[in-house]
Amino acid sequence: MSEWIEACSADEIDEEDVIRFDHGNRTFAVYRSPDNEYFATDGLCTHERVHLADGLVMDDIIECPKHNGRFNYKTGAARGAPACVNLSTYPVRVEAGKVYLQIG
Amino acid sequence: MTAVDAGMVIVGAGECGARAALALREGGYQGRVTLVGGEPHPPYERPPLSKDAMTGDDQPSPRVIASFEQLADLRIAFLAGSPVTAIDREARSVVLADGRSLSYERLLLATGSSPRRLAIAPASPRIAYLRTFDDALALREQMTPGRRVTIVGGGFIGLELAASARRRGAEVTLIEAQERILKRGVPEAVTEIVHKLHAGNGVEVVLGIAIVSVEADNARVRIALADGRAIEADSTVIGIGAIPETGLAAAAGLAVDNGVAVDARLRSSDPDILAAGDCCSFPLAVYGGRRVRLEAWRNAQEQGLLAARNMLGAGENYASVPWFWSDQYEMSLHIAGLADEGVTTVRRDLGNGAFVLFHLADDGRLVAASGIGPGNSVAREVRLAEMLIARRAMPDRARLALSDYRLKSLLAA
Missing domain, CATH: 3.50.50.60 (FAD/NAD(P)-binding domain)
Known part of the structure; x- marks a missing residue:
């Protein structure tokens, strides 16, 4: 079940930024935090199915580009109206400069 | 009582x-x-x-x-x-x-x-305004394949409805009395893109001509223009503010x-x-x-x-910068601040046809940013610009044009 999928190179994501990663018919958002850790969540905002990777990362918050709904991308917790449903998060590991997600 | x-x-x-x-x-x-x-x-x-x-x-x-x-x-x-x-x-x-x-x-x-009413338009089930969900449901029924819809007003509501009507397969003529669409609050470089998008999607856009009369019977709406033209349609939506x-x-x-x-x-x-x-x-x-x-x-x-x-007694002042977006077909435009506060403009191209205009006051302060591009490709830059506007930032004009000049680094300063 829970296989590890290569998403990108570690240096494709700037610090305190996010990119979109599509796999099969699913889409994910992969984050690099200001302290250089990597995280992954579902790619679409729980409010209106907007790609979060077009949004702004500030510290540990991703803000949806359309309605400014906010989530903590490390935990998936919704942090501000209109977002009220948490995001799913996925384990991430970085090996030999590659970022892998366990998307199960 | x-x-x-x-x-x-x-x-x-x-x-x-x-x-x-x-x-x-x-x-x-x-x-x-x-x-x-x-x-x-x-x-x-x-x-x-x-x-x-x-x-x-x-x-x-x-x-x-x-x-x-x-x-x-x-x-x-x-x-x-x-x-x-x-x-x-x-x-x-x-x-x-x-x-x-x-x-x-x-x-x-x-x-x-x-919705502002068009005084010369008669009351008719074929002439609609959009404000409520029930209005929207009624409008949907008018926007079906092959039907002809005239939209009065080239503001955001009129344009979004034009795009929706085309998606539903209706034939659309949009009439705007001003010489360009989105004249209020949107720079011309952005409205040009929006205009081309609509024209490319089959919307007939009529600009700069006043409406002299609107007549409706139980089948058609007839709009007479100041240049002598008359535009007939199955229904009309009015979005004039x-x-x-x-x-x-x-x-x-x-x-x-x-x-x-x-x-x-x-x-x-x-x-x-x-x-x-x-x-x-x-x-x-x-x-x-x-x-x-x-x-x-x-x-x-x-x-x-x-x-x-x-x-509840907080006594807080409202301090936000105006910000909004609009979807037009596969593109979105995002605007932060009031562009008319600016006297000069710096353009930053982001690739794939996306760009952001930064509007600066005469003292160099960033006062607004307007962008358009595929999907939400300009969202982040405009959102960062909004934060800089709130901080009354004075970014370097030459570097603003460069896409690798990170606005976020200015926030940290």
Whole structure:
């Protein structure tokens, strides 16, 4: 079940930024935090199915580009109206400069 | 009839009023909260009405902000379909159309705006305006394959409806009296792109020509233009702007100035009555207190939240920078700030046809940013610009044009 999928190179994501990663018919958002850790969540905002990777990362918050709904991308917790449903998060590991997600 | 003690009373159950009601509870207020709305639906979001509600599945439903059950669980008394007819400031109460009277501890007017009517257009089921979910449902029926729709007004509502009508397969002519679409608040370089998008998607755009008459029978609408042309269609939608709902406030003697006039804390001329969202005009601190009225989703939401805090005594000033977006086919435009505050413009290209214009005041201060591109490709830059505008930043003009000059690094400075 829970296989590890290569998403990108570690240096494709700037610090305190996010990119979109599509796999099969699913889409994910992969984050690099200001302290250089990597995280992954579902790619679409729980409010209106907007790609979060077009949004702004500030510290540990991703803000949806359309309605400014906010989530903590490390935990998936919704942090501000209109977002009220948490995001799913996925384990991430970085090996030999590659970022892998366990998307199960 | 004696008044019912209704506690904190909010008139208007759109984005602004509903967010305020929820925020009163989130702020820990335990007393009575009463939300009064004119429509039968639970509070819902209006932005989809010109977009997804038009183009989505066969049984669209409103995107609800809080359901009847959620409101009841929060002990928010929601009076749906209850128009308010008067405010009695002396008795500190509002009077409903059914004769009931609600006494308030504090009152928030979140009455929104209503579509500006085209005076020369007759009342007809073939001539529509868009404000409510029910309006949107009725409009959907007019926008079917092969039907011809004229849209009067090249503002955001008119353009979004044009895009939705094309998606649904209707033939669309859009008539704008000004010499370009989106003349109010959007720079010409951006409107050019939007215009081309619509033309490329088969919308016939008629610019700079006044309408001299509108006639409707039970099958057709005929619009005569000043240049002698006549445009016939199966139906017409009019989107020529909105006017603030200030009737209650004016009748109660509150100051009105292009909206219920409020101070930075959203207080009207009666300090126990606040107003927020589309219905109010307020001073924008970032532009030296310039009085503005905004018709934007986020403004409605943020002012609703702030009004709730101030009803509970927070005493906070509204300090946000205007920000909004609009979807047009596969493109979105995002605008932060008021572009007319700028005297010079710096353009930054982001690739794939996306670009952002930074508008600078004569002292070099960033005062607005307008961008357009595929999907939400300009969203992040415009959002960062918004934060810089709030900080009254003076970014380096030459470097602003370079896409690898990170706006975020300026925020840290």
